[in-house]
Every structure is written in C-alpha cells, then in structure tokens.
Amino acid sequence: MTVSPVVVHESQSPASSIRLQATRLTSLSLRPNTLQEAGGERPETGGGQDVAERLNRVTREKFVKDRKLGEGTYAIVYLGHVRAEPSVLVAIKKIKVNPEYHDGLSMDAIREVKYLQELSHPNIIALRAVFSSKNQNLNLVLEFLPLGDLEMLIRDTNGVQYGTAEVKAWMGMLARGVWFCHENFVLHRDIKPNNLLIAADGEVKLADFGLARSFSDPYRPMTCQVITRWYRPPELLMGAKFYSGAVDVWSMGMVFAELVLRSPFVPGATDFNQLELINEHVGTPSEESWPGVSKLAGFVSLEKSVSGIRDKNYFLSRFGTVGPIGVDLLMSTLVLDPRKRCTARQVLEHRWWTTDPHPTAKEDLPRKGGGPERMGEDLQRRGGEVEESRGDNVARRLNFGS
Incomplete structure (x- = not known):
C-alpha cells in the first residue's frame, strides 16, 4: 500500500514565494548541525529568511x-x-527567469517542484535537491539518466531491434510509474515516449511533471488544454473539464501502440484531425457507446468515420505481434468512454504480464548511445512541447494560463 504525501494546494505555494520555498525544500532533511559541519555558524532563532538563505547556499x-x-x-x-562524491552524476535543470510571468516563474515550474517532491518511485525521475542561484533562477537537481528516452529507441528502426518481451518490460515500467502517481492522487497529463527517460540500468522513468495536477477534489474543474495532441484522449479533445486518471491511461495506450508500430498510432495535425483519426482507427463515439458524449462542449459529429467501434479483428491486424491477450490490454486502454476505460491498477493486474514471453530484464533491454545530450534536450523543454524537428504542425502550443 502506498502512503499518500501531504497535499499542498496550489493556492498555498504561489509563484511570489517559490524561491524562498525552494531554499527550504531540501533543507528539511538537513540535520541541525549541518551548517556547523559546512563551516558556518549555527543560526540564531528569529532569523527566518537568513536561515533559509544559508541553507540554500549549503544545498x-x-x-x-x-x-x-x-x-x-x-x-x-x-x-x-x-x-x-565526484563519481555520482546529476542533471541540473536551471529554469530561466521569464519576465512574462509574475515573479519570473511559470506555474509549470512550480508544479514540477511540487510533484517531484511528493513522489518517490523507481519509475519516476528523482528530484535530489532544489536551490536558487544568485540571479534568482530556480535549479532542480535531478537524477542523471544517461540513456536518452524511449522515443530514441522507437525511431531507430535500423539500429535497434526489439520484440514483445521488450515492449512488455517498457510498458510494465510505465504502468508502475503511472499507477503510483494515481495512487497518490496525481495526474501526469503529458505521457509520451520522449517523457520516458532511461537510466543506466535500463529502468524507464516518467519525467516532466510541468502539467501534473492533483485530482483529489472531484468537483474542481480542470483545463482540457493538456497532453500533447497525439496522446490526448477524446474527452479532452472535446473539452471535458472534469476527468480522472483515465486521461493518462489513454496516453499509455498510445505509447503501447507506438512501441508496436514504431510510429505514432494517430498523429493528428490539428485537434479536429486528431478526432478524425481516432474515429477512423478506434471508433466513433455515440450516446450508445458513450452516454453523455453529445453534451461535451466540443462534441462534433463526423461524417467520415467508421461505423461504431473498431473490433478486435481490426486491432489484431495492426498489433497482432503482441498476441490476442496483449491486444485485449491495448483495447482496454483505448476505450472511448473514460468511465469504461481500464485503470492503471487494472493494467498491472492484466494477465498479459504473466503470459509468454516474459518481460526482458531491464539490464538486457536495447539501448542507444548519445544519451546525456538527449536528456538535455528532453529536460530543457516546457511541458507539452515536442522537438521542432517533428514539425510545428504537431507541436501543440498549450495555454498554461488556462
């Protein structure tokens, strides 16, 4: 059983105080004599901000x-x-001060610190420390993941060969990371292959929590302007304001499909085109298959669409390499009605994991070189962005003020 972290509501950690908080985030684990060990004097009671500054310097x-x-x-x-310990490597992400935002920090920077401080799991990138520098930039010290990301392996069709056992291993790691987020009432809201970074031992880690959000309050509306378009579920494309972990499960299904096809399953050029492709390759939503769908603000009735929902034979023709049971799992993650879509826990309990072939051991998984620079590319992006090389027509520009 997981232990839910203390939830700090966004209203309690505004951008105007984030730098002072950053100096305290890592100081909570410091022993009382840490400053003395570092050569400083023990602070006197009452020096609130001065103590924070000293602890920030120590960190x-x-x-x-x-x-x-x-x-x-x-x-x-x-x-x-x-x-x-010079042999212990880290990645230091310095978030730039941006004058467009109050106090220079965007909400996604605050979210990233907040949720990485709350979540600790082998399949989630670890935040080792946070400190502010003299120029007021926020610095996040993250574990070093030298083998790049999952997208590198998917795209290298000539240099990297893999099969069902490897797909099963990668999907298992992703599912465990997402399950842990949901158990602790956190939605990731931007799962995609280049947010899945790979550690030196082959472990896949979920990164980029700039769009994450707590969902413990079911009556609080949330923005639908999240998740990179190719991995966004139909309820968000049609403007749903109330949703659950089902949005992350859909993204997991799209990553699963991409691992098998070695190309995106439904790469829409626009939001409308994305809905068209979902209608073509997954099915057409209707009041019969998805009660209430016509009440969504962005609901559209598409003329060029398949009749009803794609059946198992269609998915077997596209994804048959993972076997009928694997196709069952994939289809359960891509159910149009989010209330009928499987949960992250149900993904982990699916019988596909216990059938042959068994998942490849992480140390035996395929890997590529040139990872450190790739990690730099992945971490420098803002949540919701993709590389420019994949084209502006697929790089959705999110409104973070929503």
Missing part, C-alpha cells in the same frame, strides 16, 4: 555544474556531480 555548494547538455527558451540543463 547549492553540494553540487558542481560541469558541461551544458542543452539550452532552450525555458531552461538550461547541465551535467553535474556531487561535490563530495
């Missing part, structure tokens, strides 16, 4: 920035190491 001096891995408009990512 900052624990790490050394080495070479730059990547830079974007949102962040700069460095390869670094622990000063006391």
Whole structure:
C-alpha cells in the first residue's frame, strides 16, 4: 500500500514565494548541525529568511555544474556531480527567469517542484535537491539518466531491434510509474515516449511533471488544454473539464501502440484531425457507446468515420505481434468512454504480464548511445512541447494560463 504525501494546494505555494520555498525544500532533511559541519555558524532563532538563505547556499555548494547538455527558451540543463562524491552524476535543470510571468516563474515550474517532491518511485525521475542561484533562477537537481528516452529507441528502426518481451518490460515500467502517481492522487497529463527517460540500468522513468495536477477534489474543474495532441484522449479533445486518471491511461495506450508500430498510432495535425483519426482507427463515439458524449462542449459529429467501434479483428491486424491477450490490454486502454476505460491498477493486474514471453530484464533491454545530450534536450523543454524537428504542425502550443 502506498502512503499518500501531504497535499499542498496550489493556492498555498504561489509563484511570489517559490524561491524562498525552494531554499527550504531540501533543507528539511538537513540535520541541525549541518551548517556547523559546512563551516558556518549555527543560526540564531528569529532569523527566518537568513536561515533559509544559508541553507540554500549549503544545498547549492553540494553540487558542481560541469558541461551544458542543452539550452532552450525555458531552461538550461547541465551535467553535474556531487561535490563530495565526484563519481555520482546529476542533471541540473536551471529554469530561466521569464519576465512574462509574475515573479519570473511559470506555474509549470512550480508544479514540477511540487510533484517531484511528493513522489518517490523507481519509475519516476528523482528530484535530489532544489536551490536558487544568485540571479534568482530556480535549479532542480535531478537524477542523471544517461540513456536518452524511449522515443530514441522507437525511431531507430535500423539500429535497434526489439520484440514483445521488450515492449512488455517498457510498458510494465510505465504502468508502475503511472499507477503510483494515481495512487497518490496525481495526474501526469503529458505521457509520451520522449517523457520516458532511461537510466543506466535500463529502468524507464516518467519525467516532466510541468502539467501534473492533483485530482483529489472531484468537483474542481480542470483545463482540457493538456497532453500533447497525439496522446490526448477524446474527452479532452472535446473539452471535458472534469476527468480522472483515465486521461493518462489513454496516453499509455498510445505509447503501447507506438512501441508496436514504431510510429505514432494517430498523429493528428490539428485537434479536429486528431478526432478524425481516432474515429477512423478506434471508433466513433455515440450516446450508445458513450452516454453523455453529445453534451461535451466540443462534441462534433463526423461524417467520415467508421461505423461504431473498431473490433478486435481490426486491432489484431495492426498489433497482432503482441498476441490476442496483449491486444485485449491495448483495447482496454483505448476505450472511448473514460468511465469504461481500464485503470492503471487494472493494467498491472492484466494477465498479459504473466503470459509468454516474459518481460526482458531491464539490464538486457536495447539501448542507444548519445544519451546525456538527449536528456538535455528532453529536460530543457516546457511541458507539452515536442522537438521542432517533428514539425510545428504537431507541436501543440498549450495555454498554461488556462
């Protein structure tokens, strides 16, 4: 059984105080004599902000920035190491001050710190520390994941060969990470292959929590302007404001399909085109298959669509390499009605995992070189963005103010 973290509501951690909070985030684990060990004096009672500044300095001096891995408009990512243990590598993500936002920080930066502090799991990227630098930039010290991301492996059809056992291993890691998020009332809201980074031992880690959100209050509306288009479920494309972990499960299904096809399953160029492709390849939503769908603000009735829902024979013709039981699992993640879609827990309880072939051991999974720079590319992006090389027509520009 997981232990739910203390939920800190967004209203309690506004951007105007995030830097002071950042100096305290990692200080909670410091022993009372940490400053003395570091050569400083023990702070006197009453020096609130001064104590925070000292603790921030102690945290900052624990790490050394080495070479730059990547830079974007949102962040700069460095390869670094622990000063006391030079062999222990880290990735330091420096989030740039942006004058467009109040106090220079966007909400996605605050979300990333908040949820990575709350979530600790082998299949979620670990946040080791947070500190602010002299120029007021926020620095996130993350575990170093040198083998790039899952998208690299999917796209390299000539250099990387894999089969059902490897797909099963990667999907199992993803499912465990998503299950842990949902058990702790957190929606990731941007699951896709290049947010699945790979550790040195082959473990897949869910990264980029810039669009994450707590969902413990079922009556609080949420924005539908989340999740990169190719992995976005139909309820969000049609403007749903109240939703659950089913949105992440749909994204998991799209990653599953992409691992098998080695290309995106429904790569829409626009939101409307995305709905058209879902209608063509998954099925047409109706009041019969999805009660209440016509009441969604963005519901559209498409003339060019399949009749009803695609059956198992269609999915077997596209994804037969994972076997009939694997196709059953895939179809359960791509149910149009989110209330009938399987949960992350049900994904993990599916019998596909116990059938042959068994998942490949993580140390035996395929890997590619050139990972550190790829990690820099992945971490420098803002939530919801994809690489420019994949085209502006598929890189959805999200409204983070929604």
